[in-house]
Structure formats: C-alpha cells, structure tokens
Amino acid sequence: MASNRAVAYKGPNEVEVIDIPYPEFELKDGPGVNPANVGRQVRHGAILRTVTTNICGSDQHMVRGRTTAPVDLVLGHEITGEVIEVGPDVEFIKVGDIVSVPFNIACGRCRNCKAGKTGICLNVNPDRPGSAYGYVDMGGWVGGQAEYVLVPYADWNLLKFPDRDQALEKILDLTMLSDIFPTGFHGAYTAGVGPGSTVYIAGAGPVGLAAAVSAQLLGAACVIVGDLNEDRLAQARSFGCETVDVSKGDPGEQIEQILGVPEVECGVDAVGFEARGHGSDAGHEAPATVLNSLMTVTEAGGALGIPGLYVTGDPGGVDEAAKVGSLSIRLGLGWAKSLSFTTGQCPVMKYNRQLMQAILFDKVKIADAVQATPITLDEAPKGYADFDAGAPKKYVLNPNGYVK
Structure with missing residues (x-):
C-alpha cells in the first residue's frame, strides 16, 4: 500500500504536513467526518494521484481559527489529478486520465444536481445541502492537499482534459478550474x-x-x-x-x-x-x-x-x-x-468545461492574472503564512512533481 502525505489543520495559524492513510473506496472515520458518512461505500469513486492542489482563501478562514474545524482536518478542495484507480461502478473515467475536480461534491442523482445546482447536492452531506473536500461541516470528505485523494461519483464529478500533454503544459491555468476561476x-x-x-x-x-x-x-x-x-x-x-x-x-x-x-x-x-x-x-x-x-x-x-x-x-x-x-x-x-x-457555493460544473475551452484555445491567461506560484507539499506551511500576510499570489502545491 502506498504512503500518503497531506496538509492538515493543527490549530489557529498552524498547518503541518502529516502522514494519512492511502485512500480506499470507503469513507473512514476521522477528523471532521460526519458520523452518518462513516462506512459509506464509494464504488462509484476514483483514486487520484494529485497533479496540483491549491491553497484557497476559504482554507485560510479555517486556518485562522475562524471556523469550528477540528485539529488534523486534512485541507484542500482545489484538486487536479491523474486517475490511478477506479471503483467497480465507474464506467467512463479511465486510469491515466488527467482531470479537474470541482470543489463541490455532487451525486448527480438528486433533484438539485439534475437542475444543475451542484453546490447544494442533497446526498453527500448529512447535515445540510452541499459539500466540499477538506472543509468543516461539509460531510468529512478528505481534503486534496495530499499526494492521493478519493473522489466520489467519478463519472459525474470529474472533468477530463482532452489531451494529456496539452493539459500538463497548461496545468497552472487548468488547476484554477477546480474553484477560483x-x-x-x-x-x-x-x-x-x-x-x-x-x-x-x-x-x-x-x-x-x-x-x-x-x-x-x-x-x-x-x-x-x-x-x-x-x-x-x-x-x-x-x-x-x-x-x-x-x-x-x-x-x-x-x-x-x-x-x-x-x-x-x-x-x-x-x-x-x-x-x-x-x-x-x-x-x-x-x-x-x-x-x-x-x-x-x-x-x-x-x-x-x-x-x-x-x-x-x-x-x-x-x-x-x-x-x-x-x-x-x-x-x-x-x-x-x-x-x-x-449567494452560495458556485456550481462549478455549470462553467468549468467552457472555461477549460477558453484556456485551451488561449482566450484567457488566468494563471498570470492570479500569479500562480508552484510550491512543494513541504512548503505548504510557509505558503499559508505568506498568503495570510497578503502575498499577491495563488499558491499551487505540487506534491508529486508534475509541475516542472
């Protein structure tokens, strides 16, 4: 079984890189996991090797101690990855695909998802409509500021990039499709x-x-x-x-x-x-x-x-x-x-494919606009501190060396 390292909240103004379990196709108990979600089977999911995962201002609210986030909550909801394993119920997403992960976790089956309101899915968070990776009160889905991450409902949630080489060439732009763009x-x-x-x-x-x-x-x-x-x-x-x-x-x-x-x-x-x-x-x-x-x-x-x-x-x-x-x-x-x-969470799937096209056809340079700055996973604590101090940059974690 592969090891897995991740960025975790350790208390106000403190994050740390820790060892966490390699993902399985089951939601395990852990910091912030809703008890009603423990043991949930994720046969429809995919395990990703993280290509990029970004530090977000929403993460900073937790890190500052401005939410009820528990210690050791694994952070990160802005995820781009390579599919390395799929569950038995996954039909269309394949191993080797490079994909963008909407920060909203959505089932694709409830009435809100069917209406395009993926920010308020009814089936992924027992406490309230809507969910996200690595975020307080969002159901407890493990965050993606890690080497590996589990994504549920893979066929529905994942946006596959059409060409691997082109995607990796433009990865600092495409990583913004998970949330901020x-x-x-x-x-x-x-x-x-x-x-x-x-x-x-x-x-x-x-x-x-x-x-x-x-x-x-x-x-x-x-x-x-x-x-x-x-x-x-x-x-x-x-x-x-x-x-x-x-x-x-x-x-x-x-x-x-x-x-x-x-x-x-x-x-x-x-x-x-x-x-x-x-x-x-x-x-x-x-x-x-x-x-x-x-x-x-x-x-x-x-x-x-x-x-x-x-x-x-x-x-x-x-x-x-x-x-x-x-x-x-x-x-x-x-x-x-x-x-x-x-108000409310952006329904990422409403826009991400069109914005991907704008990036791939050179209609927009979002990475330049936000000063995308790659750093290693071990540099995450400093990245959080610099971002909190007002650095005009978007820090992009590169945990597996995809960003050259």
Whole structure:
C-alpha cells in the first residue's frame, strides 16, 4: 500500500504536513467526518494521484481559527489529478486520465444536481445541502492537499482534459478550474456582467482577480477592483483593471473619478465575512462593510454576485451576532434600489468545461492574472503564512512533481 502525505489543520495559524492513510473506496472515520458518512461505500469513486492542489482563501478562514474545524482536518478542495484507480461502478473515467475536480461534491442523482445546482447536492452531506473536500461541516470528505485523494461519483464529478500533454503544459491555468476561476466567473455572471458593463469587484485576492478576468471575458467595458492591499491592487492593474484603495475611504468617490458617476452596473463581493472597514476604519473588522458598500455603489436595478464566503459559525466574530453569521445588512437600501443578490457555493460544473475551452484555445491567461506560484507539499506551511500576510499570489502545491 502506498504512503500518503497531506496538509492538515493543527490549530489557529498552524498547518503541518502529516502522514494519512492511502485512500480506499470507503469513507473512514476521522477528523471532521460526519458520523452518518462513516462506512459509506464509494464504488462509484476514483483514486487520484494529485497533479496540483491549491491553497484557497476559504482554507485560510479555517486556518485562522475562524471556523469550528477540528485539529488534523486534512485541507484542500482545489484538486487536479491523474486517475490511478477506479471503483467497480465507474464506467467512463479511465486510469491515466488527467482531470479537474470541482470543489463541490455532487451525486448527480438528486433533484438539485439534475437542475444543475451542484453546490447544494442533497446526498453527500448529512447535515445540510452541499459539500466540499477538506472543509468543516461539509460531510468529512478528505481534503486534496495530499499526494492521493478519493473522489466520489467519478463519472459525474470529474472533468477530463482532452489531451494529456496539452493539459500538463497548461496545468497552472487548468488547476484554477477546480474553484477560483468558475467561482470568479459565477460572481461576474450573476452580477449581470455583459458587453459594455461597468463592474466593481470588492477584493483583489485570487477570487477577486478571477472575477476581474471573468468580467473582461464577458465583455465588460470597465472593471474596477477595490482592496486595502497595494500589492494585490497592482496585480489587478497588471491586466488592465482600474483600482480603488478602500483604505482611503468608501469606494464611491474613487469610482466617480474613474467613471464620472459614483455607481456601477454590476457588483461582486469577493471578500466575505472577514471584511474590514473602509477609510479610517480599515484596521478593524466589520463583516457587513463590503455588502453594504456594494449596495451603495451599484445602481438601481443592478445585481450583486456574492462568491465571498459567509458562515453560520464564526468563533472569532466581532460580536455575538457575527458569531452565528448574523450581520447588519442594509437590506432596505437593496430593496429600495431593486437589487438582485446571488449567494452560495458556485456550481462549478455549470462553467468549468467552457472555461477549460477558453484556456485551451488561449482566450484567457488566468494563471498570470492570479500569479500562480508552484510550491512543494513541504512548503505548504510557509505558503499559508505568506498568503495570510497578503502575498499577491495563488499558491499551487505540487506534491508529486508534475509541475516542472
């Protein structure tokens, strides 16, 4: 039996590479595994040798101690891999295929999956609709920041790349298909971005930058990205975005300097529940700031795409309400302006094949936009620390040496 090494959460601001069991076609008990899922047979699954697996801002929420994640939870929901074994019920996926794994775990059989709502599958998480690898309260499916990982419902979940050599050549772009590229695209798409749109994206982390690239791909006339981190804002400018520094105040005035009016047609929240205030409050956490700001700067009749993560349990919340995900949202303002809102996990399968085609036919360079930076599995703890310190990079773990 092969060994298996993985990145695990060890406590607030601490991750470590540990030894874990090699995957089997059965969900075993372990940190974070829902008791109702223990012993679940995965005859429909595939075991992958990990090609790439990325550090995500959503992982950082857990690593900071801002969720109820247990110690030794194996992290990682952004997975690309090579199929090395398939279960007896797998019909179409073959050993040797290079595949992208949507971070949503979906059965393909429930009414939500059949409607394309793969982010809220009804059959993979006993506690609530929706699941993901290596994430707290998501059913306990083992994370993919590891040398090997089990993927259930392989025929349904896996996106096979058409050519192995081409896939490995473009792997730093294709690795973004598991989460941040579809998630950013979902934020822009649900905000109503189209040809000639003006767009404000709150947050210049990897998802915000992916949303900016997506807005450009959708034909936006002007994409404005806001953040507190000048290095990340510079990265947004590197591929043609306008930027606003929200440490200098609410973005409305700066947007007006760019557009001539203080409002945009489309707004995207790529920050989530650890948002900080603007202007003089920039040093303090204020979790409703981004949503309220977006409602202010999005014109009447516009829409907000909200891929930024909000949680139902936050031990580090600024007050008792925030600790259960209850925020002081100016819903009256949103109602008065007839704004539309789209929240929740991105249904990755709705977009990933089309975005793969855009990558393979050189219509987009998502790896350049987010500064994809390969590191080894052993460098993961430093990668987490650097990312948390605001490095304008997307760290891509390379546990088996596929990335040259």
